[in-house]
Amino acid sequence: MNLFYKIFKPKRITLPNGKTVLERRSRLPLILFAVLIATAVAIRITGFDPVILAKRIDQFFVILRQMFPPQYNYTSKILSPLFDTIKMSLLGSAVGALLAIPAAVFSSNNITKNRLIVYANRLFLSIVRTLPTLVTALVATYVFGLGTLAGTVAIAVFTFAYVGKQLYEQIETVDMGAHEAMTALGSGKLSAFWTSISPQVMPAYLSTCLFCLEGNVRYAAILGYVGAGGLGIILNEKIGWREYDSVGMILILLFVTVAAIEMLSHVIRRKLT
Amino acid sequence: MNDAIERKLRLAPKRWYLKLTVALVFAAIIAWSSTAVDASGTDSRGLLIARGILLGLVRPNKELLLNMTKQGVAYLLLETVCIAYLGTLVGAIIAIPLAFLSSAKIVPKPVVVLGRAVTMAVRTIPAFVYGLMFIRVTGPGAFAGLLTMSMCSVGMVSKMYIEFIDDLDKKIFESLDACGCTAFQKIRYGIIPQLIPDFISTIIYRFDMNLRDATVLGLVGAGGIGAPLIFAMGAYRWSEVGAILIGLIVLILIIEFFSSRIRRKLARGL
Amino acid sequence: MIEFSHVTKIYPNGVIGLSDVTLQIAQGEFVAIIGLSGAGKSTLLRAVNKLHGISSGTLTVTGADVCALKGKALRRFRRGIGMIFQSFNLVSRTTVIKNVLAAKVPDMPFFRVLFGLYRREDKIAALTSLDKVGILDKAYSRVDQLSGGQQQRVALARTLTQHPKIILADEPVAALDPVTAKLVMDDFRRINNDMGITILVNIHHVELALEYADRIIGIRDGTIVFDGATSSVNQEVIREIYAGKAPNETEELI
Numbered sequence: 195m196n197l198f199y200k201i202f203k204p205k206r207i208t209l210p211n212g213k214t215v216l217e218r219r220s221r222l223p224l225i226l227f228a229v230l231i232a233t234a235v236a237i238r239i240t241g242f243d244p245v246i247l248a249k250r251i252d253q254f255f256v257i258l259r260q261m262f263p264p265q266y267n268y269t270s271k272i273l274s275p276l277f278d279t280i281k282m283s284l285l286g287s288a289v290g291a292l293l294a295i296p297a298a299v300f301s302s303n304n305i306t307k308n309r310l311i312v313y314a315n316r317l318f319l320s321i322v323r324t325l326p327t328l329v330t331a332l333v334a335t336y337v338f339g340l341g342t343l344a345g346t347v348a349i350a351v352f353t354f355a356y357v358g359k360q361l362y363e364q365i366e367t368v369d370m371g372a373h374e375a376m377t378a379l380g381s382g383k384l385s386a387f388w389t390s391i392s393p394q395v396m397p398a399y400l401s402t403c404l405f406c407l408e409g410n411v412r413y414a415a416i417l418g419y420v421g422a423g424g425l426g427i428i429l430n431e432k433i434g435w436r437e438y439d440s441v442g443m444i445l446i447l448l449f450v451t452v453a454a455i456e457m458l459s460h461v462i463r464r465k466l467t
Numbered sequence: 468m469n470d471a472i473e474r475k476l477r478l479a480p481k482r483w484y485l486k487l488t489v490a491l492v493f494a495a496i497i498a499w500s501s502t503a504v505d506a507s508g509t510d511s512r513g514l515l516i517a518r519g520i521l522l523g524l525v526r527p528n529k530e531l532l533l534n535m536t537k538q539g540v541a542y543l544l545l546e547t548v549c550i551a552y553l554g555t556l557v558g559a560i561i562a563i564p565l566a567f568l569s570s571a572k573i574v575p576k577p578v579v580v581l582g583r584a585v586t587m588a589v590r591t592i593p594a595f596v597y598g599l600m601f602i603r604v605t606g607p608g609a610f611a612g613l614l615t616m617s618m619c620s621v622g623m624v625s626k627m628y629i630e631f632i633d634d635l636d637k638k639i640f641e642s643l644d645a646c647g648c649t650a651f652q653k654i655r656y657g658i659i660p661q662l663i664p665d666f667i668s669t670i671i672y673r674f675d676m677n678l679r680d681a682t683v684l685g686l687v688g689a690g691g692i693g694a695p696l697i698f699a700m701g702a703y704r705w706s707e708v709g710a711i712l713i714g715l716i717v718l719i720l721i722i723e724f725f726s727s728r729i730r731r732k733l734a735r736g737l
Numbered sequence: 738m739i740e741f742s743h744v745t746k747i748y749p750n751g752v753i754g755l756s757d758v759t760l761q762i763a764q765g766e767f768v769a770i771i772g773l774s775g776a777g778k779s780t781l782l783r784a785v786n787k788l789h790g791i792s793s794g795t796l797t798v799t800g801a802d803v804c805a806l807k808g809k810a811l812r813r814f815r816r817g818i819g820m821i822f823q824s825f826n827l828v829s830r831t832t833v834i835k836n837v838l839a840a841k842v843p844d845m846p847f848f849r850v851l852f853g854l855y856r857r858e859d860k861i862a863a864l865t866s867l868d869k870v871g872i873l874d875k876a877y878s879r880v881d882q883l884s885g886g887q888q889q890r891v892a893l894a895r896t897l898t899q900h901p902k903i904i905l906a907d908e909p910v911a912a913l914d915p916v917t918a919k920l921v922m923d924d925f926r927r928i929n930n931d932m933g934i935t936i937l938v939n940i941h942h943v944e945l946a947l948e949y950a951d952r953i954i955g956i957r958d959g960t961i962v963f964d965g966a967t968s969s970v971n972q973e974v975i976r977e978i979y980a981g982k983a984p985n986e987t988e989e990l991i
Contacts, residue, residue, distance in 0.1 A: 207857075209865050217860070218877055233556065236549035240609035240690070247614070253603040257596075281503035288497055324719040326682040328693075329712070332700055333520060337513040341505045416593045419686060420697075423505070426593075433599060441596070449591040638826045642892070645786055645820035646899060647812035647843045652850055656839050660828045735881075 198224070261442030268440045272428065272447055278342055279424035280451065282417075283410040286346045290353025291403045297354065298361035304370055305387065316362070323355035327413050331422040342423030349410050349417075353403075360402045361395065368394045397466040404459040411455055415448055516703075523705030524712060532710040540692075540714040547691040548718070550609050550684065551677040554616025559670045562621050566628030572635065590622030594680065598687035609690030616677050616684070624673050631665040664733040671726045678719055738764055739785060739903065739935070744794035746780055746959070754780035755791070756959040762952075764902065765933045767926065769940050769950035769967075772978055777959040778939040782905050785937065786818045787811060799902055816843055819896030819934075823908035825888045829881040833872070833891050836880060837863040840898035866894040870924050886917030893924055904928070906938040910945065918942070922949045943975060 202219040209215065236242070300306050301315040331348035338344045372390035381389070418426020425444060432440040532540050567573055569582025597618045601611040639657045648656065685693015692711060699707035739762040746754035755777050762768055770778045783789040784796060787803050796803040799817060806814050827836045841859045842850060849855070855863075867873045870890040872883075880888060889909060896904055906925065910918035926949055929936045940946045946953060946967075953970050955963030955978035963974050 207861060207864060209861060209868060211865070211868065213868060213873065215864050215873060215876060232552060236553045236613075239546055239549040240553055240613050242553055242610055242613060243605075246605055246610075250604045254600050256603060257600050278503045281500035284496055285500035285504065288500070320720060320723070321716055324679065324716045324723070325712075326679045326715075328680075328683050328686075329696065332697065336516045336520075336700065339510065339513065342503045343505060346504055412591070412593070416595065416683065419593075419595055423503075429593070429596075433596070445592060445596070449588060452591055453587060636829075638822065638824055639828055641788065642820060642822060642826035642895075643839065643842075644788060645815055645818070645905075646840055646895075647815035648839075649812065649843070652842050655850055655853075656842055657828070660831045660835070664830050 257438055260438035261445070263439065264442035264446055265437070265439040266443065268443050269447070272425070272444055275418070275423075275425045275428050276447055276451060279414045279418070279426075280411065280455075282342050282345045282424055283349055283407060283414040286349025286414070287353045287403060287407045287410050289346070290350035291357045291399075291406070293350070293354045294358035294361055297358040298365060299387070301358065301362040302365040304366055304368070305391070319355055319358045319362075322351060323359060325351070325355075327352045328416065328420065331417045332420050335421045340421040340423075345414060345417040345422035345424055348422060349414060352413070353406050353410065356406055357399075357402055361399055364395045364398045364402075365391060401463045401466050404463055408452075408456050408459050411452055519703065519705040520708065523707075523709030525709070526706055527709035527713050528704075528706040529710070531707055532714060538695075540710055543692040543695060543711070544714050544718050546609055547681045547693075547715075548678065548722075550612040550616055550691050551674055551681050554613040554681075555620055555670060555674040555677050556617075557613065558617035558620030559624055559666075559673070561617065562625035562628055565621065566625040566632060569625065570629050570632040572633055586622055586625050589618065590626075592618075594619050594683045595687045598684055598689045602687065602689060607688040607690075612681070612684040612689035612691055615689055616681065619680065620673050620677060623676075624669055627669045628666065631662055631669075635661055668730045668733045671730055675719075675723055675726050678722060682715075738762070738797070738799065739937070740795075740797040741784075742795045742797075744784065744791050744796055746777075746784060746789065747792045753959045754789070755784065758794070758959075758961055760954065760961060760964060762935060762937065764935055765929070767929045767936045767938075767949065767951045768954060769938050769946035769952070770954045770956060771940060771943055771946050772956040773980070774941065776956045778956055779907055780959070781954075781956065782907050782937060782939050785903070785905055786815050786820060788820075812843060816899055817902050819899050819901035819904040821889070821892050821896060821904065821906040821909045823911045825885075825892045825912075827880050827888060827891055827895075829888075830879070832877050832879055833867065833883070834860070834863055834876045836891055837866060837895045837898055840895045863894070863898050866897040867891075869897060869928070870894050884917070885913050886920060889913065889917075889921050890924065893921070893928075897928065901934060903935040903937065906936065908939050908941065911941065918945065925949065 198221060199218060204216040204218045207215045207217055297315060297319060300311055301319060303309070303312050306312050306315075327348055330351050331345060334344035334347040334351075335341075338347060368391055372394075373386055376386040376390045415425045415429070418424040418428070419430050421427070425448060429441065429444055432438075432444065531538075535541055565582065565586060569579050569586060571579050574582070594615055597615040598611060601614040601618075605611045605614065635658065639661070640653055643653045643657050681691045682693035682696060684691045685695070685697050688694060692715060696708065696711045696715075699705075699711065741758045741760050744758045745756050748754055758781065770781060772778050780789055784791050785798055785803070787806060791804060798814075801814055803814075828839075835853075838855050838859060841855065841862070845855075845859075864873060864876060867876055870893050872887055872890050872894070875883060875887060875891075880891060883891065889912075904925075909925075910921050913921060922945055925936050925938065928934055938946075938950070947970060950967055953963065953965065953967050954961060955974065957978055957980055962978055963970070
């Protein structure tokens with residue numbers, strides 16, 4: 195960005211009383227230009243065409259209309275995979291969140307003094323985080339076979355990376371005074387961490403975990419599409435058979451479940467903070 | 468004196484039963500969840516495949532990785548970025564009216580409830596269902612992909628917009644009033660400068676997420692790098708999988724680096 | 738010239754803001770309004786530029802009948818009166834100069850407002866105001882990176898850019914530490930002396946009021962209980978204004 199100010203020299207403004215002020219050139223025109231170019235390129239590559247969109251948008255609602263009225267008596271067959279989805283996300287979130295704790299501790303530079311360990315851990319967390327959940331799930335189905343175990347693993351991996359990053363950022367913002375006092379009292383590393391750091395980060399950590407769980411329920415529903423268990427399997431099946439009224443019922447139950455979990459998690463999170 | 472201490476001790480809040488309940492509930496939930504885990508599909512082939520993937524990551528298919536044609540990783544990544552970019556942009560624009568219509572500060576309560584329900588319903592429909600719907604509109608390919616991405620973005624983006632709108636500092640209006648500004652001038656100089664940094668920050672964050680999620684589009688043939696990745700996996704061509712994954716990981720790391728820098732600048736100033 | 742004549746303000750919920758206030762303030766005066774919180778200081782100040790309307794009586798400011806003003810005429814009238822707030826009321830996410838330039842917005846044509854295109858004269862005017870309050874070097878910094886005192890000066894510069902005849906200041910130093918508060922009050926005094934702008938300031942620091950203002954107006958339960966030169970204020974007057982309440986605070990201050 196300094197290069198920008200070298201090319202576009204600041205404007206000199208002289209005040210009536212003789213003082214001068216340097217006004218830096220606005221970067222806005224340049225940014226707008228870049229956004230415009232990027233949009234043009236993206237439109238070319240993706241073949242975005244508002245005319246087609248306007249003309250054929252009614253096609254979008256064809257499937258949506260076929261979902262209503264939903265197939266109510268299909269409900270009984272949905273419940274078991276729906277519970278599978280919920281269980282997958284609960285277990286996956288719990289395992290991932292627990293594994294995230296040591297990873298986060300070794301990634302926070304106020305607790306771990308060895309720079310090498312800190313950066314190696316952070317890089318590891320970053321790389322795991324880049325893996326799209328769906329890809330993790332696919333890999334998991336190859337390694338663990340089709341079924342809920344693969345889905346649980348995929349969710350655990352995603353949760354691990356997400357919570358790990360949030361947690362080490364929280365640990366780094368902690369007030370180290372209490373930790374210092376504990377160390378001065380002669381307590382060991384682990385007990386110092388447990389008595390001084392963990393009470394400070396615990397509410398934020400739990401809140402992050404719950405937030406992650408909310409998203410995971412949604413993700414878990416998709417994972418079945420690649421064979422990783424849960425709702426996605428029957429969703430895929432019904433879409434394949436074009437039984438859209440059953441799809442509608444699945445989506446309605448998913449909506450209710452997600453809404454319920456979100457509300458519950460909101461209530462708990464508000465109590466935490 | 469000792470009596471007083473003892474009495475105080477007895478008065479100390481007894482939290483152990485609360486803690487015990489929480490621990491028991493947590494343990495019960497985990498136990499209940501574990502019943503879903505079905506490892507019957509797992510066998511020794513899994514290890515072989517895991518080894519294959521790791522080898523593929525170490526020895527990626529260099530030809531595919533460095534190929535500059537339309538089948539190469541570079542072009543596929545560019546296409547994915549374009550899908551994510553335009554999808555985010557379209558979604559971010561759709562989210563603006565939706566957010567203002569679901570903010571308690573702007574519209575009455577019933578409208579808010581309705582607006583939030585719509586936003587949530589939009590969020591519940593999984594990406595590949597949108598993909599299928601849009602393929603009917605545009606045919607398979609990147610166009611359907613970007614529309615899918617935009618629908619997937621709308622929910623989260625508008626939810627975050629609503630929070631920023633609810634946090635608006637209204638005191639600035641009083642001073643603009645005292646300056647003699649009209650309603651339009653108050654919106655332009657009181658609301659917009661407050662919202663723009665947060666909105667842009669949200670859009671960049673969502674772009675980051677969309678780039679990760681864009682692989683889902685491959686499942687339904689809506690363009691991007693997902694489809695070649697899934698095909699390569701299905702055919703056990705691990706060196707190709709390795710090449711694509713390496714490309715994706717490097718791209719996402721680079722984009723994440725810049726997006727978090729820009730977001731930090733937006734939040735704290737230069 | 739500000740002229741209150743038998744002004745009464747009753748809020749919709751029945752609370753009496755002002756009752757039968759009559760007073761005159763000449764151009765160029767530095768007036769401090771003191772009193773307990775809730776006594777009507779804020780209402781009195783906000784009546785002047787009609788941020789709060791009055792219920793009865795007449796109020797004339799710079800020759801205009803404030804009660805009759807509305808719409809465009811009211812906005813034009815407000816441009817001649819600056820206002821400073823306790824909480825600065827700046828857009829903290831943008832630069833200092835953009836906040837100061839907001840004072841020019843009411844005079845700009847629509848397309849300039851829409852795109853935020855300011856003319857060179859406007860920028861010079863804004864920078865000159867910033868120079869007057871001594872923070873010219875911060876012109877292109879973001880407001881959220883400034884200290885509270887500096888932010889209040891940005892607000893002051895914004896007001897000066899309007900070229901007002903009167904500045905209304907509502908608890909301008911309540912959110913500042915004592916040293917910074919004095920610096921900001923110094924700015925007010927300088928503006929009052931150099932530019933002949935009438936300053937009407939609400940303040941709960943009696944000590945600061947006595948140090949800076951030429952005239953003190955004491956208000957209690959919406960009624961003016963004291964109005965006179967600063968030199969005529971004594972312990973008894975203060976006790977009268979504060980109705981014997983918060984005596985330790987006032988005694989400490991005098």
